[in-house]
Amino acid sequence: MAQTRPILIGNARVFDATGAEPFPADVLVEGNRIRAVARDLNTLEAIGADAIDATGMTLMPGLVEGHSHPTFTGVSEPAQLGEIPPEEHLLMTIKNTRVMLDHGFTSLFEAASAKLRLGVVTRNAINAGDFIGPRMRAASPEITTTAGLGDERRAHLYRESFALIADGVDERRKVARLCMREGVDNLKINVSGDDFVTHAKASITPMSRAEIATAVEVGHDFGKMLVAHSRSAESVKRCVEAGVDCIYHCDQSDEEALDMLERNKHRHYVGPAFGLLYNLMYEHEKIGIAKQWLLDRGFDRAFDVSCRTYHEMRRRGIRVVIGGDYGFAFTPQGQNARDIHHFVRFFGYSPSEALQCATRVGADLMGLKGECGEVREGFLADLLLVRGDVVADVSLLQDKANIAMVMTDGRLWRDPRRDVAREALPLAAE
Numbered sequence: 001m002a003q004t005r006p007i008l009i010g011n012a013r014v015f016d017a018t019g020a021e022p023f024p025a026d027v028l029v030e031g032n033r034i035r036a037v038a039r040d041l042n043t044l045e046a047i048g049a050d051a052i053d054a055t056g057m058t059l060m061p062g063l064v065e066g067h068s069h070p071t072f073t074g075v076s077e078p079a080q081l082g083e084i085p086p087e088e089h090l091l092m093t094i095k096n097t098r099v100m101l102d103h104g105f106t107s108l109f110e111a112a113s114a115k116l117r118l119g120v121v122t123r124n125a126i127n128a129g130d131f132i133g134p135r136m137r138a139a140s141p142e143i144t145t146t147a148g149l150g151d152e153r154r155a156h157l158y159r160e161s162f163a164l165i166a167d168g169v170d171e172r173r174k175v176a177r178l179c180m181r182e183g184v185d186n187l188k189i190n191v192s193g194d195d196f197v198t199h200a201k202a203s204i205t206p207m208s209r210a211e212i213a214t215a216v217e218v219g220h221d222f223g224k225m226l227v228a229h230s231r232s233a234e235s236v237k238r239c240v241e242a243g244v245d246c247i248y249h250c251d252q253s254d255e256e257a258l259d260m261l262e263r264n265k266h267r268h269y270v271g272p273a274f275g276l277l278y279n280l281m282y283e284h285e286k287i288g289i290a291k292q293w294l295l296d297r298g299f300d301r302a303f304d305v306s307c308r309t310y311h312e313m314r315r316r317g318i319r320v321v322i323g324g325d326y327g328f329a330f331t332p333q334g335q336n337a338r339d340i341h342h343f344v345r346f347f348g349y350s351p352s353e354a355l356q357c358a359t360r361v362g363a364d365l366m367g368l369k370g371e372c373g374e375v376r377e378g379f380l381a382d383l384l385l386v387r388g389d390v391v392a393d394v395s396l397l398q399d400k401a402n403i404a405m406v407m408t409d410g411r412l413w414r415d416p417r418r419d420v421a422r423e424a425l426p427l428a429a430e
């Protein structure tokens with residue numbers, strides 16, 4: 001349901017996400033595509049077009065959240081996600097997709113869904129045009145092993161979390177096929193543990209090679225992507241060997257793991273999900289986490305190790321996407337664009353490179369390579385207008401008040417000519 005009239009965005013400073021310097025241009029959108037990018041201002045033939053004056057603003061591709069969790073509702077621990085009834089959980093999920101769209105994220109690559117059908121149903125409703133939302137690749141829940149990240153049960157007590165627990169090759173195949181049947185795009189496996197799990201720390205790799213290979217086989221047989229929670233060096237190596245498409249965290253990667261990733265860099269994407277660590281280290285007091293609690297669990301070391309690892313990832317030309325595990329109490333949805341600044345500040349990316357990770361590289365991960373993620377003729381019209389010079393100051397993107405226009409698939413979610421944000425209007429699309 002695109003706008004009926006073409007839209008002419010005039011006199012914008014265009015950041016096209018190819019690595020080129022920003023340049024002034026007029027950009028014409030017709031239907032859901034960018035029809036023309038004219039560097040000679042005031043030369044476009046745009047009869048009957050709606051005009052938007054972009055003087056003083058940056059026109060750039062919409063942001064891609066490469067590790068999004070729209071089903072994470074601001075909880076402080078995973079077991080709380082298991083306690084939310086599915087009906088309420090679906091409404092919260094839809095709301096979170098809108099929060100992210102409102103902050104400039106026109107694509108969400110879901111890193112895991114807290115329940116099997118939440119991401120799938122939300123994606124389907126957006127694709128059907130039932131409501132305006134970001135593009136979505138919907139994920140499965142986090143498939144884990146007994147004693148892995150996401151197994152919140154105790155010997156005397158059953159507890160749901162965000163995981164599906166499957167041990168051994170046969171159970172793994174069955175649960176992966178279940179996720180295929182229910183329509184996920186991304187199959188998520190928790191290969192390593194994490195430092196907030198007492199029985200499976202980040203350095204532990206509970207998932208066997210055979211279990212990983214089985215998930216990859218099923219996912220790829222159905223034409224879907226495999227995504228992994230992998231902090232330990234061993235987990236990264238097992239994921240590369242098995243052909244997991246997107247490997248998250250990778251913070252404890254040793255030289256061998258980095259070499260393996262580099263040799264296979266055209267097969268894999270990685271994502272640090274660094275927002276989680278940053279907020280834990282710098283904003284823990286806001287939610288009552290004591291510094292000592294973090295130090296006892298080694299989060300300060302994890303922070304430093306992540307910085308070193310992602311300097312290397314950048315240097316070796318490995319494809320890295322933004323996305324910071326937003327959706328916990330200490331990482332509220334809407335802060336997602338902070339990751340761009342983190343890439344510059346902590347990993348040594350130039351502002352332009354970090355913005356490319358957040359747009360073009362993310363669009364490639366979405367499966368839209370050559371079709372989305374750049375301001376280019378013929379590309380899908382997922383576009384932002386940002387007040388000011390985003391390349392000079394990437395932190396402008398952290399405040400939605402600076403985002404004057406959000407366009408998704410050619411439709412205006414936020415229109416700089418109206419002072420009423422779409423968020424204040426009813427749920428239905430036009």
Ligand SMILES: [Zn+2]
Pocket residue numbers: 067069111112273325
């Ligand atoms: Zn995550």
